Amino acid sequence: MKQEKKAGEAAREEAPKERAEEREKAETKKAGETDGRISPKKIAVVVGASSGIGRETALKLHAKSYNVYNISRTPFNGERIRSVTADAAQEGELEKAIASLGEETGGIDLLVYSAGFSMAAPLEHAKSGDYRYLFEVNYFGAIEAIRAAAPFLKKRGGRVILVGSMGGDVPIPFDGFYSSSKAALSMLAREADLELRPHGIRVSALLPGGTSTDFTYSRRVYNEEESRTYSSSVKKASAALANMEQGGMSPSLVADSILKLAAKRNPPTVSAAGSRNNFLRYANKLLPERVTDWFVRKKFNQK
Secondary structure: OHHHHHHHHHHHHHHHHHHHHHHHHHHHHHEEEEEOOOOOEEEEEEOOOOOOOHHHHHHHHHOOOOOEEEEEEOOOOOOOOOOEEEOOOOOHHHHHHHHHHHHOOOOOOEEEEEOOOOOOOOOOOOOHHHHHHOOOHHHHHHHHHHHHHHHHHOOOOEEEEEEEEEEOOOOOOOOHHHHHHHHHHHHHHHHHHHHHHOOOEEEEEOOOOEOOOOOOOEOOOOOOOHHHHHHHHHHHHHHHHHHHHHHOEEEEHHHHHHHHHOOOOOOOOOOEOHHHHHHHHHHHHHHHHHHHHHHHHHHHHOO
């Protein structure tokens, strides 16, 4: 009888321990156990985090306890974010970089595509190499990134956020290739969300307006010889755009919008960054296009 009593007491002592171990295993799994790998932090991959909006986003994600990886041609300046070198304009480089990170981490919780290129050039005289490069960076790179990340996003029920532009809703004189690529990016977000939603992945495009970053100074602006008879108009439009950007939102505020969008349970597929831009986007939908275009001409000092 004494032996049976001791056995019963031992079993009662072990039961709480077993339940505690089960709870610990369950919590570990929730924290990010995938395919035998344990990732206590969420994994974020930011394409284009070496500067501007991408950099601010990477820093804020790191502050929110994400493990953040940057993919860009230029490494992230700092030790907090690990960088992988890849060129969005070179087919296959993003795919290879994202696949390598996905295999290493076991899954991806958030993909932010913030790579971008802009050029001020007249449609008539723009060089095909320039506008094809622009679309490789702004649009086709985003497609490659989503395709590469999809298998790893499925493991975590992950999110994709594409950094678009209000220029995708409203034309920018002599920056039409950029506007066209950003319009395509918004539609890509809507289409990708339709396809990937059943697999637990949500895709959104966030549209900032003018933002004060070094992106303004890296824009490819055609000179007088290249622009020919459009030279004066190109100068006026590019100067107005530069002023708009440098007097616009801070990249930190845009990054805040990205993090808020990533945290939404049911995020919109396309939205603007900031209340002012959301209002302008709504007004643009209501106004006739000829009225919007008239305002654009005035804003950019065009005839």
